[in-house]
Amino acid sequence: MIEAEGLGRTFKVRGSLVHAVRDLSFTVEAGEFVGCLGPNGAGKSTTIKMLTGILAPTTGRLRVAGFDPTRRRTALARRIGVVFGQRTTLWWDLPLKDSFELVRLLYKVDRVTFRRRLDELCEVLDLSHFLRTPVRQLSLGQRMRGEVAAALLHDPPLLILDEPTIGLDVVSKAGVRDFLGALNAERGTTVLLTTHDLGDVERLCRRVVLIDHGRLAFDGTVTQLRALVPGEVTIEDAVARLYLSSRPDPRTRHPRPAPDPPSVTA
Structure with missing residues (x-):
């Protein structure tokens, strides 16, 4: 459903080149429910905009629902639904x-x-x-x-959600979570969810992709994510440890490249 290979996106900011996303590769198969995590500024929103055709990649190859998003944006729109939690459609x-x-x-x-x-x-x-x-x-x-x-009125096979439960109360959040879980389980709709709410991830996602400094930092299950940190830890602890391990060196102007993602077996 999603195939990203060597994906990169750069911007010019005040004469300097900023790498928002660099050498990002991952796939999402039909019927999966995948959580996409990362700290603020990690490159999640830029990645979502490339997946939906809003931005064109600077480098790499991208296919979403069988289409090149920037060349077949209208055709792609009929195959995907998109929800931006902080913007209304x-x-x-x-x-x-x-x-x-x-x-x-x-x-x-x-x-x-x-x-x-x-x-x-x-x-x-x-x-x-x-x-x-x-x-x-x-x-x-x-x-x-x-x-x-x-986002679902045209019955798309792929749903992309960017912070869909941001600011919701407990009851509203539970209702949205229950619906999304049933949508994936009963209709087989593929869902890619970006969120800072790790409760969404634990309740809904069978797989987690973590992006930091524009690179893939982790790709595996929630259980495998927890296993990266010794002892009984929450998913918040494991994600925080991964974030901290890839922080930029304050003595340099540019962040260190994130390490290769941990090797895990599904």
Whole structure:
């Protein structure tokens, strides 16, 4: 579903070249639920933007759902759903149902399929009682459920989520987690989740990819991640240890390259 090989992205900032992502290689198979972790500035968002065609890679090869994201962005959009937790894709002043209708038109979903799919999403995400409410009047939890529904109305085989539970209360967060778990288990939808909430990872992800300084720092299961640190540790402890081990040397202007990812066996 996702094939990234030697992926790199550089930016020019005040005349200097910044390597946001460098030599990043990983794959995601159909039906997987993969968590993508990394500290702020690690290159996660840049990677997501390349996967969705928003940014073109500077180096490397990338295929998502069978397409080159930058060359076939429109075709790719019909095969993926994307949710950015800190940005809305809904129309702020329109009722939620009107936003969904606009999504239908954008993706050219026929009315019968749209109605069936919307009914399913309304039931599992509990949307029915605020469909006529303007998006600006929704609570954060309601809006996030609406964002997830909008990303799935065209029934994509791949769902990419960037911090989908950020700022949600415990009840809303549990509802979104339960839905995503069922979506992957029952419909076989492939999910790539970037998050700082390690509770999301422990409850949902069978595999973890950790990016630091734009490089792959780890690729394996949650159990294998914990095993990198001796003793009984939480996933937070293991991730923090990996972050600390790859911190840049303060005496240099550029970060040290991250070490090769630990060798693990699935």
